[in-house]
Amino acid sequence: MKNYLMIGSLLLFAACDTFLDVKPNKAIDTPDSLESVEALLDNASTMNYNSTLSVVLGDEFYADETAISSMELLEQNFYLWTPRPLQPDELVFDWRDRYNQIQIANVCLESLQGLPDGLKKNELTGTALFFRAHAYFSLSTLFLEGPNLENTGLELKIPIRKSTSMVLKPELATRQAIRDLIREDLDQAVGLLPTNPSYLSRPSKQAAYALMARVFLDWEDYETAKDAAGKVIEMGGELMDFNELDPSNTYPIPSFNSEIIWLARIGGTSYFNSQSGFQMSPELLGLYSEEDLRASMFYVTRSSGFINFRGSYLSGRPVFGGLSLNEAYLIYAESLVRTGELEEGEKMLSYLLERRMVPGWEGIEFSNETDALGIILKERRKELPFRGLRWSDLRRINKDDRFQTILVREFEGTHYQLTPESEKYVLPVPARELSFY
Numbered sequence: 510m511k512n513y514l515m516i517g518s519l520l521l522f523a524a525c526d527t528f529l530d531v532k533p534n535k536a537i538d539t540p541d542s543l544e545s546v547e548a549l550l551d552n553a554s555t556m557n558y559n560s561t562l563s564v565v566l567g568d569e570f571y572a573d574e575t576a577i578s579s580m581e582l583l584e585q586n587f588y589l590w591t592p593r594p595l596q597p598d599e600l601v602f603d604w605r606d607r608y609n610q611i612q613i614a615n616v617c618l619e620s621l622q623g624l625p626d627g628l629k630k631n632e633l634t635g636t637a638l639f640f641r642a643h644a645y646f647s648l649s650t651l652f653l654e655g656p657n658l659e660n661t662g663l664e665l666k667i668p669i670r671k672s673t674s675m676v677l678k679p680e681l682a683t684r685q686a687i688r689d690l691i692r693e694d695l696d697q698a699v700g701l702l703p704t705n706p707s708y709l710s711r712p713s714k715q716a717a718y719a720l721m722a723r724v725f726l727d728w729e730d731y732e733t734a735k736d737a738a739g740k741v742i743e744m745g746g747e748l749m750d751f752n753e754l755d756p757s758n759t760y761p762i763p764s765f766n767s768e769i770i771w772l773a774r775i776g777g778t779s780y781f782n783s784q785s786g787f788q789m790s791p792e793l794l795g796l797y798s799e800e801d802l803r804a805s806m807f808y809v810t811r812s813s814g815f816i817n818f819r820g821s822y823l824s825g826r827p828v829f830g831g832l833s834l835n836e837a838y839l840i841y842a843e844s845l846v847r848t849g850e851l852e853e854g855e856k857m858l859s860y861l862l863e864r865r866m867v868p869g870w871e872g873i874e875f876s877n878e879t880d881a882l883g884i885i886l887k888e889r890r891k892e893l894p895f896r897g898l899r900w901s902d903l904r905r906i907n908k909d910d911r912f913q914t915i916l917v918r919e920f921e922g923t924h925y926q927l928t929p930e931s932e933k934y935v936l937p938v939p940a941r942e943l944s945f946y
Contacts, residue, residue: 539616539620540616540617540620541620542624543621543624543625543629543630543633545620546617546620546621546624546633546637547629547633549613549616549617550613550614550617550633550636550637550640550711551708551710551711552613553710553772555606555609555610555613556610556613556640557710557772557773557774557831558606558610558773558774558775558776558830559647559773559774559775559776559830559831559897560603560607560647560650560651560775560776560830560897561602561603561775561776562587562603562651562900562936563603563647563650563651563775563897563898563899563900563901564775564828564895564897564899564900565584565587565588566587566588566590566900567899567900567903568790568792568793568899568903568914568916569789569790569793569818569890569894569895569899570787570788570789570790570818570895571787571788571789571790571791572588572786572787573786573787574920574921575785575786576783576785576786576787577589577920579786583595583599583601585920587936588918589918589920589925590916590918590925590927590931590933591925592933593937594936594937595937595939595940597940597941598940598941599939599940599941600939600941601936601939601942602776603647603651603776604648604651604652604938604939604942605942606776607644607645607647607648608644608648608668608670608942610640610641610643610644611641611644611645611670612670612673613640614637614638614640614641614644615637615641615670615671615672615673616673617633617636617637618634618637618638618641619672619673621633621634621637628703631701632701632702632703634697634701635697635698635699635700635701635702635712635717636698636702636711636712638694638695638697638698638701639694639695639698639702639712639716639717639720640712641690641694642690642691642694642695642698642720642724643720645687645690645691645694646691646720646723646724646727648667648687649667649684649687649688649691650727650900650901650904651900651935651936652665652667652935652936652937652938653665653667653684653687653935654684654934654935655727655901655904655905655908655934655935656729656904656905656907656908657903657904657905657907657908657929657930657934658904658930658932658934658935659908661930661932663932663935664683665683665684665935666681666682666683667681667682667687667938668680668681668682668943669681669682669686669687669690671690679943688728691724692724695717695720695721695724698712698717699714699717699718699721702714702716702717704744709765709769709770709771709772709831710771710772711771712771713770713771714744715740715741715744715745715746715770716770716771716832718737718738718740718741718744719737719738719741719770719771719832719833719836719837720771720832721733721734721737722734722737722738722741722836722837722840722841723832723836723840723898725737726840726843726844726905727901727904727905729905729908731843731844731847731848732844732848734840734843734844735840735841735844735845735848737840738837738838738840738841738844739841741770741834741837741841742834742837742838742841746767746768746770746834747767747768747834748767748768748834748835748838748860748861748864749762749763749766749767749768749864750864751802751803751806751864751865751866752802752864752867752868754802754806756802756805756806759819760819760821760824760825761805761806761819761820762806762807762820762821762822762824763824764822764823764824764825766822766824767834768822768833768834768835769822769829769831769832769833769834770831770832770833770834770837771831771832772823772829772831773829773830773831773832774823774827774828774829774830774831775827775828775829775830775895775896775897783817784811784812784813784815784817785811785813785815786815787815787817788815788816788817789808789816789817789818789894793890793891793894794808794816796887796890796891797891800866800867800870800871801865801866801891802865802866802867803820803865803891803892806820807819807820807894808820818894818895820894820895821895828895829895829896830896830897835861835892835893836892836893836896836898838857838858838860838861839858839861839885839888839889839892839893841854841857842854842855842857842858842861842885843882843885843886843889845857846875846878846881846882846885847878847882851875851877851878851881852875854875854881854885855873855874855875855881858873858884858885858888859872859873861888861892862888865892879911882911882912883911883912886902886906886912889902890902903916903934904934907929907930907934908929913929914929915927915928915929
């Protein structure tokens with residue numbers, strides 16, 4: 510029965526492009542056994558979903574006039590970084606879906622308190638904590654200030670929920686309070702999760718460390734990020750050698766490949782796969798050298814001349830938004846450099862790139878910290894497109910004068926610009942949502 514439920518869950522995960530439009534409520538389902546808690550957490554179409562806006566807001570794809578016109582007004586507003594993108598009653602699924610995940614995690618955590626102790630209870634508790642931390646981190650990268658806005662005086666808050674009790678007025682928490690909850694959840698999850706999960710849609714100890722590495726990189730706590738990424742690498746996994754992949758395949762990156770640590774999907778937006786109107790950023794494509802095999806594996810040129818992304822680790826149209834070994838190597842390399850270990854950082858990055866370049870590749874050499882960070886940040890862009898990571902990277906690196914980036918878009922004769930310290934790097938909390946939490 511368990512395998513049947515998991516297969517059904519994974520099929521939904523692979524095919525579903527819809528979102529739940531419901532108010533989180535404990536009455537939806539109150540599990541009273543370990544098996545029922547596990548079934549709730551195994552619902553991959555709900556729990557293993559990541560933010561769409563983290564891709565839409567960034568600079569990895571380009572939409573022409575026709576494509577922008579075809580977007581719904583809300584998507585247009587986000588894509589063009591308009592100052593007030595939301596109407597008073599606007600429904601924002603990237604907000605609702607994350608809080609739905611949080612509520613399910615809370616339901617499971619409270620139900621587990623009354624169930625018998627044992628390894629399975631520990632695993633399910635760790636799983637719920639992992640999902641809650643992941644959801645809050647995703648929310649924080651969209652609705653709370655990032656490093657680039659730390660000195661602007663913003664003190665933003667979002668609802669914090671650690672129980673299933675419904676209240677008329679939500680408790681709002683600052684960025685620091687949300688960070689404290691994420692840190693606490695991940696610290697506990699690491700000690701509770703199994704080393705080897707039964708399915709990649711379930712988090713493992715390695716996945717908790719991988720999420721921890723991502724989180725602490727975003728928070729600029731490079732010592733902790735280095736330690737977590739190092740543990741991910743120590744726990745095993747093998748980087749793919751792109752010389753062994755076939756670019757003539759429709760999707761050259763194999764599914765369930767050796768780099769995947771935890772499976773998740775970026776929320777469905779059909780135009781990511783459009784063969785007209787939407788294409789990869791020419792500036793991003795220009796970063797790949799002739800020696801770089803990733804260009805031929807990640808992208809495809811259509812008959813229209815447009816270049817689309819095809820490098821998802823889900824080996825198809827769905828966009829991978831989970832955790833993987835290659836990201837851990839990049840976090841480890843950057844954290845080594847930022848903590849003064851340039852030579853070790855160079856070795857780590859070289860180990861990854863040797864498996865991405867043609868034989869005889871000349872290699873890299875770090876001459877100083879600025880040079881090293883410039884190379885690593887460029888490699889993050891080339892290695893991790895359409896992962897939902899670019900937006901949080903921009904918020905982080907735009908704090909540093911050496912790597913600041915101005916984004917520009919055009920539509921109907923109007924010039925849209927996103928400057929490094931723009932408050933448009935934080936989305937407004939949807940007004941209608943506060944009544945739900």
